[in-house]
Amino acid sequence: MNKALRSPFNIFASHAILLTYTLIALFPVFVILINSFKTRKAIFREPLSLPNADSFSMIGYQTVMRQGDFFLYFQNSLIVTVSSLFFVLLFGAMAAFALAEYRFKGNALMGLYLALGIMIPIRIGTVAILELMVASGLVNTLWALILVYTAQGLPLAVFILSEFMRQVSDDLKNAGRVDGLSEYTIFFRLVLPLVRPAMATVAVFNMIPIWNDLWFPLILAPAENVKTLTLGSQVFIGQFVTDWNAVLSALSLAILPVMVLYVIFSRQLIRGITSGVVK
Amino acid sequence: MTALSLKNVCKSFGNVEVLKDINLEVDEGEFVVFVGPSGCGKSTLLRVIAGLEDATSGSVEIGNAVVNTTPPAKRGIAMVFQSYALYPHLTVKDNMALALKQQKQSKSEIDQRVEKASKMLSLEDYLERRPAELSGGQRQRVAIGRAIVREPKLFLFDEPLSNLDAALRMNTRIEIAKLHRSLNASMIYVTHDQTEAMTLASKIVVLRDGRIEQVGSPMELYNNPANQFVAGFLGAPSMNFIAASTVGGAADQTVGIRPEHIRVVQDGRLKGDVTHVEKLGGDTNVLVDIPETSGITLRLFGQHDIEVKEQLQLDFDDAQSFLFDADGLRF
Numbered sequence: 001m002n003k004a005l006r007s008p009f010n011i012f013a014s015h016a017i018l019l020t021y022t023l024i025a026l027f028p029v030f031v032i033l034i035n036s037f038k039t040r041k042a043i044f045r046e047p048l049s050l051p052n053a054d055s056f057s058m059i060g061y062q063t064v065m066r067q068g069d070f071f072l073y074f075q076n077s078l079i080v081t082v083s084s085l086f087f088v089l090l091f092g093a094m095a096a097f098a099l100a101e102y103r104f105k106g107n108a109l110m111g112l113y114l115a116l117g118i119m120i121p122i123r124i125g126t127v128a129i130l131e132l133m134v135a136s137g138l139v140n141t142l143w144a145l146i147l148v149y150t151a152q153g154l155p156l157a158v159f160i161l162s163e164f165m166r167q168v169s170d171d172l173k174n175a176g177r178v179d180g181l182s183e184y185t186i187f188f189r190l191v192l193p194l195v196r197p198a199m200a201t202v203a204v205f206n207m208i209p210i211w212n213d214l215w216f217p218l219i220l221a222p223a224e225n226v227k228t229l230t231l232g233s234q235v236f237i238g239q240f241v242t243d244w245n246a247v248l249s250a251l252s253l254a255i256l257p258v259m260v261l262y263v264i265f266s267r268q269l270i271r272g273i274t275s276g277v278v279k
Numbered sequence: 280m281t282a283l284s285l286k287n288v289c290k291s292f293g294n295v296e297v298l299k300d301i302n303l304e305v306d307e308g309e310f311v312v313f314v315g316p317s318g319c320g321k322s323t324l325l326r327v328i329a330g331l332e333d334a335t336s337g338s339v340e341i342g343n344a345v346v347n348t349t350p351p352a353k354r355g356i357a358m359v360f361q362s363y364a365l366y367p368h369l370t371v372k373d374n375m376a377l378a379l380k381q382q383k384q385s386k387s388e389i390d391q392r393v394e395k396a397s398k399m400l401s402l403e404d405y406l407e408r409r410p411a412e413l414s415g416g417q418r419q420r421v422a423i424g425r426a427i428v429r430e431p432k433l434f435l436f437d438e439p440l441s442n443l444d445a446a447l448r449m450n451t452r453i454e455i456a457k458l459h460r461s462l463n464a465s466m467i468y469v470t471h472d473q474t475e476a477m478t479l480a481s482k483i484v485v486l487r488d489g490r491i492e493q494v495g496s497p498m499e500l501y502n503n504p505a506n507q508f509v510a511g512f513l514g515a516p517s518m519n520f521i522a523a524s525t526v527g528g529a530a531d532q533t534v535g536i537r538p539e540h541i542r543v544v545q546d547g548r549l550k551g552d553v554t555h556v557e558k559l560g561g562d563t564n565v566l567v568d569i570p571e572t573s574g575i576t577l578r579l580f581g582q583h584d585i586e587v588k589e590q591l592q593l594d595f596d597d598a599q600s601f602l603f604d605a606d607g608l609r610f
Contacts, residue, residue, distance in 0.1 A: 171364035171437075174331050179425075180352030180381035193368055 029255065036060050036248035043244055060245030063236070064253065067246070072225065073232035078257060080142055080228060081210050084149035085203050091150070092157025092202065093165075093195070097187050099158070100165035101173070111162065117155030122148065123215060133220055140223040148216050153206040164198035165191060200268030207265075211258050229254045281343060282307045282433055282465035283328065288337035290320075290327055290489075297323045299489045301337070305433075305467065305482075310459050313469045314476040314512070315486035321469045322437060324486070328467065329435055330354050342432045352381065354433075357426035361438040363418045365410040365425075371397075372406040375425045389428075396427040399458070416447045423458070434466040440475065452478060473513050477501070485509050507607035510535050516564060519575040523602065525549070532610075535601040538564070538578035547594030549575070553587050567591055 034050055035043045042055030049055075064070050099111045122129075129148060130139075138144040168191050176186040192199070217231040233250040236243040283305040290298040297320045305311050313321040326332040328339060330351035338345050346354045357378075365374050372393055379389045397403050400420045410418055419439060426434055439455070440448045456479055459466055470476055476483050477497045485492040485500065485508070493505045497513075504510035510518050516538045523532035526548045549569055557564040563579045577593065585591070602610045 169362055169364060171360035171362045172366070174326075174329075174351075175358070175360055175364035175366075175425075177331060178329060178351045178356065178358045179378035180350075181377075189368075190366065 032248050032251050032255075036245070036252045038245075040245055043248075057245070060243075060247075060249030061253075063243060063246040064249045067235070069224070070232065070250070070253075073227050073229045074253075074257075076142060076226055077211060077229040077254075080145045080149065081207060081261075083142075083146045084153065084210050085206055087146065087150040088153035088157050088206055089199055089203060092154050093161050093192060093199065094187070095154070095158045096161035096165050097191060099162045111158075114158045115155055117151075118159060122152045126215075126219060130219060138220075140221050140226055142221065142226055144220040145216055145226075145228070148220065149206075149210045149213075153202075153210075156205065157202045160202055161195060161198055164195045168194050197268045200265040204262060204265050207261055208258060211254075280307045281305065282309065282341070283467070284340045284343075285328070286338045286340070288324075288327060288339065289335045290323055290332065291335050297489050298327065298334075301489075301491060303484065303491065303494070305465055307465055308463050310456075310466045310468065310479055310481045311484060312476040312480035312482070313467065313484050313486060314471065314473060315492075316512075317471055319486040320489040321471075321486050325358075325435055325437055325467065325469050328433075329356055329358050352378070355431050356433045356435055357429045357431040358435040358437065359419075359422045359426050359439045361441050363410070363415075363422045363442070365418060365421055367410055370407050370409055371402060371413070371421050371424075374410070374421055375428050378425070378429050392428045392430070393424075396424040399427065399461070400424050400454075415443055416451065419443065419451060420454075423455070427458075427462070432465065434464055436466065436468040438470055439468075440470070440472075455479065473515060477513065483513075485512060504601065505609055507533060507535065507603045507609075510601055510603075510609075514538075516576045516578060518601075519577075520603075521549075521569065521572040521575065525569070525571045528602070531605040533603045533607075535603060536575075536595045536599070538576045539580075540599040541575070541577040541593050541595050543577075543579070544592050544594045547592040549593040551575075551591065551593070553585055553589045553591060556585050556587060558582065565591075567593065 031047065035047060037051040037057065037060075038055045039057040039059065042049075042051070042057075046055075051057075095114060099107060099114075133139045133144045138147070172190055173186055176190050181189070212230055213228075214230045214234070217228040221227070222231065229250070233247060233254065236246040236250065281304055283303070285301050285303040288298055288301040289296065301324060313324060315321050323332060327334050328341075330346065330349060334347060339347055341354055341356065351358075366377065369377065375393050375396060376389050379392065384392075393406075394403075397406060400423060402417070402420055402424055405413060405417060405421075410421065413421065419442075422439070436455070440451055443451060452475060455468075459479075468475075468479060480497055482494065483497055483500055484494050487508055493500060493509045495503075500509055500513055504513070507520065511520065514537060518535045518537050519541070520533050520535050522530075523534050524530050526534060528534060549567075551567045551569040551574075553565055554568045554574065555566040557566075560582065561580070563581070563583045563585065565577050565579065565583075565585055566574055567577065568574045575593075604610060
């Protein structure tokens with residue numbers, strides 16, 4: 001480590017900056033959380049104060065539990081996010097392996113074509129996607145969302161994973177071939193465990209936008225039984241009256257699962273981001 | 280019996296020809312070393328034999344069966360890689376047993392073969408460890424053990440010693456030689472290190488730019504090189520080449536003299552200033568700058584008091600020198 005990084009002033013300054021950023025990032029979440037435990041009046045009178053004996057209320061959570069099928073929304077969101085992530089990682093890793101491992105005509109072109117999706121937002125094609133879903137009878141099913149999110153996540157997944165797969169030693173794959181392992185076994189048993197940090201990175205990058213998305217659920221799956229959490233929370237926001245207690249409680253609950261998933265992936269994620277740095 | 284025979288093997292990647300018309304026979308029990316500078320195609324040739332690359336044309340026969348379309352695992356070969364290539368998630372024992380499990384061998388057979396191989400390589404104490412918990416030398420022994428348990432018709436070694444430090448390299452080299460004697464198996468060994476080639480091989484194949492330059496026993500190649508490339512590649516320090524005209528020969532010819540065949544004399548055909556002296560105890564290597572031609576190295580046995588900038592007169596015996604034409608071919 002060089003001298004500049006060790007001086008007390010620099011340590012203090014860097015911590016101050018990081019702490020400030022952490023506070024700024026966490027503040028909205030904090031406000032949502034405290035206000036979700038307050039009465040409607042208290043939210044508007046003193047939005048920044050902590051709930052006390054007077055203002056404490058679970059009314060928001062009660063409304064959320066009573067109105068609408070909140071657990072169903074929760075379940076829908078979870079199914080859509082987890083399945084999309086699964087397919088993104090599975091197909092992304094498979095495509096990346098083929099691009100990194102096999103020599104075939106048009107390999108570079110195919111890689112470029114798959115990476116193109118990173119630059120073109122999928123929402124541009126919403127109308128065409130909707131027509132496609134109507135034609136195939138997938139509107140108002142979770143499959144519509146899963147397919148769209150899988151398509152949305154694949155370009156970045158292929159791009160990141162193929163870079164990592166090129167780093168996996170050729171000798172190891174060849175040793176597997178000499179020992180009689182099938183290409184599938186080589187892929188699943190030898191290569192995938194070695195690119196796990198990269199997989200976690202891809203998973204986290206894809207998970208949060210999918211979980212928070214309002215656009216595609218609203219367009220492709222607005223029916224009651226397939227609503228996602230984000231869309232379900234919208235029932236509390238009306239044109240004239242908004243049930244803030246319920247909205248804040250719903251949002252607080254919606255944060256939990258992403259946080260759990262993030263904690264699961266985060267250690268791998270950090271390794272994935274820094275693995276190029278430290279050899 | 281022939282363990283391996285290559286007939287007119289060519290390999291190209293796109294427009295780049297990596298192997299050009301390779302013909303080679305390896306007899307059973309032979310230790311063949313492919314040697315050549317980096318990029319000469321020796322590793323590619325090994326991969327073609329292993330089946331990890333397909334030959335563009337020509338035929339590869341292992342044990343008298345054409346194996347051009349046979350997958351690596353069914354060719355009856357085993358391979359040891361430069362980077363060890365052990366399976367990181369398996370223990371030493373499972374690393375060695377994996378190929379046998381793939382062949383659906385019985386459990387008792389697997390245990391017996393693993394035990395035999397680990398005894399041979401003194402790996403018994405490490406069977407339950409993972410590769411990450413082993414040193415470089417131990418890892419390479421596991422990689423060799425993984426090859427032995429398969430009892431292949433042909434062993435393939437791809438620069439197995441390159442990642443080891445100098446002392447360990449010599450020990451492992453001796454171990455591989457002993458292994459060859461005790462297994463009496465056919466082995467093909469790729470290296471760019473001429474010392475490994477000279478010490479291990481019963482037959483050396485010198486490659487350059489995808490062609491075989493010469494095939495023969497180490498001493499045959501050393502004493503009777505077919506061309507200037509082979510002469511310069513084998514032997515350390517390498518052979519000196521001087522324009523024949525400086526010693527009274529034809530203009531476009533080159534004379535090659537091994538460093539140990541040059542003598543320091545009172546009045547010789549060559550004369551120059553010493554630029555560097557390497558005292559090794561047993562030998563002394565002296566680099567001399569000859570004005571009319573390139574610098575030459577001489578190797579004197581024992582210890583000598585020669586100083587840099589000293590002027591030396593040198594000579595050599597014509598019978599011990601080699602004469603090459605303008606194309607580098609031997610006369």
